[in-house]
Amino acid sequence: MALSIKTELCDLLGIKYPIIQAGMGPYCTVNLAAAVSNAGALGTVSIPGMTVGPEVATKKIREYIHTVKKNTKNNFAVNTPVGENVPEVMLKTTDAYVSTVIEERENDRELRKRMVLYITSAGNPVRYHKRIKDSGMLHFHVTPSAYHAKKMEKMGLDGVIASGYEAGGHTHRADRIVHTFVLIPSVTDAVKIPVVAAGGMCDAKTLVAALALGAQGIQMGTRFLVTKESDFHSNYKQFIVDAGEWSDMVGTGVYGPARCLRNKGAIEILKLETEGTLSEEELTKLKDEKLWASERDGDVVNGLIGAGQVASRIDSMLSVRDVIESIMHGATDIIKKLNGELR
Ligand SMILES: Cc1cc2nc3c(=O)[nH]c(=O)nc-3n(C[C@H](O)[C@H](O)[C@H](O)COP(=O)(O)O)c2cc1C
Incomplete structure (x- = not known):
């Protein structure tokens, strides 16, 4: 009998495979998000920058979510970092993102059905949690420790994305570093809500490891960034x-x-x-x-290239569907092999 890997996360988010594409602002991920959702995982709309100001934020995020809605018939997510100790313009920009996402959803039947998850990150989401939940969306937050995961569970969040130090983009404070292999089992022991493993995930091996550590699925940034459909510059x-x-x-x-x-x-x-x-x-x-x-401009000399440590494990440009299918097929092969090795 063919094995299929389905977890509680799949039922919760209405997806075929327990894989989420990470938000990767300030980069545009609309093509990527649609391709990921079309391939049976969960695509995520990213924010176009934290210093753009409320007007640009409102216009762009609105455009992004409607583009993804148009290009996939499946469910998808939106991500917004919500850090507090930042300049005024960033706080106003954050407010504009959250308000626009919620308002657009209220006014659009398709979005109400399919924009199912709000992923917050980079700060305490308490000031937005009630509004997100009242809008009917599920709310996950990215957490760097079991301590923060417990706080999120207590606040009433629907899930956490536990992200280890090796992750691309924002990562842990220098005095509070926890790597993925220690973080995931600590978090899955600490909370009862679904845990998604992030930081270094890229293939069948890492999916099986994440499941073995108690996670309900994985979130990938860098691996999805390097795909044919991803909106990032080819350089x-x-x-x-x-x-x-x-x-x-x-x-x-x-x-x-x-x-x-x-x-x-x-x-x-x-x-x-x-x-x-x-x-x-x-x-x-x-x-x-x-x-x-x-x-x-694809300026890889003077520009900044946000990416995770897992960059060293990525050596091919595949389609989104090939990435996802190879993870799912490879994972069932690994599980069957492990099963055969038990005596
Ligand atoms: C280029 C880049 C930009 C990112 N921007 C965001 C962001 O806007 N919001 C966020 O929550 N995480 C952001 N992240 C972190 C990812 O969401 C994700 O947690 C991380 O990529 C996981 O690690 P991985 O790259 O090893 O898969 C970014 C990561 C990358 C590589």
Whole structure:
């Protein structure tokens, strides 16, 4: 009999496979999200930047969610980082994202049916939780520790995405680092709500490991970024394919430490931070510009290339469907093999 891997997460989110595509703002992921949802996993709409201001935020996120709605008939998610200790413009931008997503959903029957999950990250989501739940969406939050996962469960969240230090983009504070292999079982022991494993997930091996550690599924950023359908510039994707062990580094992002690949742009930012010649606002703006430079112009020399440590394990550009199917088929093969090895 053919094995099929279905977890409680699949039923909760209305998806075939227990795989979520990570939000990867400030990059556009509309093509990627639609392709992921079309292939049976859950695509996620990302935010177009935290310093864009409420007007641009409202216009763009509205455009993004309607594009994904049009390009898939399946369910999908939206992600917004909700950090608090940031400049005023970022707080206003965050508010605009959350309000627009909720309003658009209220006014659109298709969105009410299929935009099922709000993924918050990078701060305490308490100020948005009730509004998200009242809108009818499920609410997951990205957590770096069992401590935070318990807090989210107590707050009433529907699930947590436990993200280990090796993840791409924002990662753990230097004095609070927990790697995926320790984090996932700690979180699955600590809470009863569904746990999704993130940080280093990319293939059948990592899915089976995540399930064995008690997770209900996986979230992948870097692996999905490097796919034929992903909206990222081809130079960006190729930079990740070419990356090997030790290609990554942790610099300072907008909400704290962030993992990217080592290049001239990342080292320049690190130097400016050490020198302290720019104000925090100037530095944040420069980082956003460098993130957009890699997306818009494919500038992989001066731009910033956010990516996880798993970049060293990604050496091919596949279609989204091939990534997902190979994970699911490979995972059943591994489970069958392990089963055969039991005596
Ligand atoms: C380029 C890039 C941008 C990211 N931006 C966001 C974001 O806007 N919001 C968020 O919650 N996480 C963001 N992340 C983190 C991902 O959502 C995800 O948790 C992470 O990629 C998982 O690790 P992996 O890359 O090893 O799969 C970003 C990651 C990358 C690589």
